[in-house]
Amino acid sequence: MPEIADALSDVGITSPFPIQEMTLQVALMGTDLIGQARTGTGKTLAFSIPVIQRVVAPSDEGHDQLAAPGKPQALIVAPTRELALQVANDVKLASKNRGTRNLTIYGGVPYEGQLEALESGVDIVVGTPGRILDLANRRALDLSHVKCVVLDEADEMLDLGFLPDVESILSKTSPERQTMLFSATMPGAIVTLARKHMRHPMNIRAESGEDNQMVPTTAQFVFQAHDLDKPEIVARILQADDATQVIVFTRTKRQAQRLAD
Numbered sequence: 001m002p003e004i005a006d007a008l009s010d011v012g013i014t015s016p017f018p019i020q021e022m023t024l025q026v027a028l029m030g031t032d033l034i035g036q037a038r039t040g041t042g043k044t045l046a047f048s049i050p051v052i053q054r055v056v057a058p059s060d061e062g063h064d065q066l067a068a069p070g071k072p073q074a075l076i077v078a079p080t081r082e083l084a085l086q087v088a089n090d091v092k093l094a095s096k097n098r099g100t101r102n103l104t105i106y107g108g109v110p111y112e113g114q115l116e117a118l119e120s121g122v123d124i125v126v127g128t129p130g131r132i133l134d135l136a137n138r139r140a141l142d143l144s145h146v147k148c149v150v151l152d153e154a155d156e157m158l159d160l161g162f163l164p165d166v167e168s169i170l171s172k173t174s175p176e177r178q179t180m181l182f183s184a185t186m187p188g189a190i191v192t193l194a195r196k197h198m199r200h201p202m203n204i205r206a207e208s209g210e211d212n213q214m215v216p217t218t219a220q221f222v223f224q225a226h227d228l229d230k231p232e233i234v235a236r237i238l239q240a241d242d243a244t245q246v247i248v249f250t251r252t253k254r255q256a257q258r259l260a261d
Helices: 002-009 018-028 043-054 081-095 112-120 129-137 154-159 163-171 188-197 227-238 253-260
Strands: 033-036 074-077 102-105 124-127 148-151 178-182 202-205
Touching: 002 043, 002 081, 018 033, 018 043, 018 202, 033 043, 043 074, 043 081, 043 148, 043 178, 074 081, 074 129, 074 163, 081 102, 081 124, 102 112, 102 129, 112 129, 124 129, 129 163, 148 163, 154 163, 154 188, 163 188, 178 188, 227 253
Parallel strands: 033 178, 033 202, 074 124, 074 148, 102 124, 148 178
Antiparallel strands: none
């Protein structure tokens, strides 16, 4: 769609990442899909572009003929406020020429602004599971007309205990919806979720040629340890004389905070 391409070109995005090339045509057909890709591989636009293109914007012909103009047509669920804001920023960037009405909802802030936006009319909702479910249960957020649901970072939602909320959210949407699930890993609970709530999903896995590259002079060591012992082990490594510049990666935000403390 030219409006989306022009919006991306304005910020220097002129060629797709592998995950985008593999995903776009499938997603635009309305097919359910499971995408496996690491953070930073362009997966947000891989699902945002087809969502924006498939939504009927207020200026589009046929908007007034929708069953419920002003009710959300697309829902993107992210595990944390920070990630929801990042996704919402990409959606805003790519949709600026389409004129879609986008809303980001998350907890820890007053309801008023979110309620007013929903009352005025919204096309695309990006949010965290808890606040989405809260507003849906209050009947302020009507999900019955959502035709596309995206579950981003599904494995992190599992780690944070959000899968029951996600299942409740899905139960409030149309069974005819398109569902796109993105996850860096595919633990058993995510596979079960996909089997239960998706219809013959296409599996797409994107790996760049740089995924497994390592600087030749980098020495690699593996320490097998119980989860409770990891902070102490990391602390001892950091006390080494040559540990002057260190980056520590963790699986979840909670683990990162525990190490930092």
